[in-house]
Amino acid sequence: MHQTLDRRRLLATAALGGVVGATGLGSLAPEAAFAADAVAVEPGMPDPNFAEGRISKISGNMLLVTGSDTVLHSIRITDGTSIWKLHPTTFDRVAVGDGLYARGVRLPDGTLAADSVWVNIVNLHAHIASVGRNVLHLDHKGQRIVAHVVTGRSAAVYNGTPAVSDMSLLRVGRHVQVLGAWHPDTNEIDIATVYAAA
Amino acid sequence: MAALLGEVSWFCCGSAWGPCGTAGGGACGTCRSGNYQHAWPNTSDACLAITRPDACGITGMSRRGCGFRHYTTNLCNGARIGTTIADCGPQTDLFCGERTCCGSACGSNRIIDLTPAAYSVIASLSTGLRPCSVDTV
Known part of the structure; x- marks a missing residue:
């Protein structure tokens, strides 16, 4: 690097x-x-x-x-x-x-x-409040963040394993780190990578 | 302190835009995204009760206060940065056992968070997480 x-x-x-x-x-x-x-x-x-x-x-x-x-x-x-x-x-x-x-x-x-x-890069530590179709609702320091899954781009890393596009293992209440891009002047982001503990 | 192996990430603090706007100056009150600073999991009893590196089996993480210098090396490329403590974190226990590798260079468990200015010296911000070693000299 x-x-x-x-x-x-x-x-x-x-x-x-x-x-x-x-x-x-x-x-x-x-x-x-x-x-x-x-x-x-x-x-x-x-x-x-x-x-x-x-x-x-x-x-x-x-x-x-x-x-x-x-x-x-x-x-x-x-x-x-x-x-x-x-x-x-x-x-x-x-x-x-x-x-x-x-x-x-x-x-x-x-x-x-x-x-x-x-x-617009953000690196948020948050809890998953709810999971919708192609969207995660996150609690981040008392704020609600709407995190969009972008087809072909968003990936999940489960406990250090190689990144995959499958977000189905993300669970409500779990802590995650979300690297993504903010939509200016909103509470929304697009997800690049979600890091989740197993 | 012997060099500690683990994972490094980055966080924003101080005046900021977007979701970072509420970050504030951190536990030390001095944290700024543009400064060479970091968060450390053992800055006080109260901090340690939150971060709980012991829950992941980490020993040897010394108690260090605001302003103490650590040197973080990115194990992917050998790049190194010196920073001072400005906040409590990361919350190590939330990612117990997590492992990040670059080829055969690996680090397990989150041991330090750098400001964007510091992290971007040793890695691209878009990487988000890297294996690292942390020492005091």
């Missing part, structure tokens, strides 16, 4: 090199990106190469993101950026209002050149 991230970072910075050639923005040189990556972060401290928040505007290949702490982020999507939105996807599937986590390289101008962007 680390090798994959390194390769992705190389691709991202290489793509930025293309931007340099196209726009003449010297601050986006690949060397600057790698230099920025060398910053070490102390345990407990915020990571300048990470951002979270909701997309307030999309302009060209830039995402303008308002952090949950109200800090504003400019996130640049490059040809090397990996985008996840329930599954690996493309930039055109990203929308204003989506939530995200992003990791990349903070450039001298403050822009985050993204290696990876996880759109």
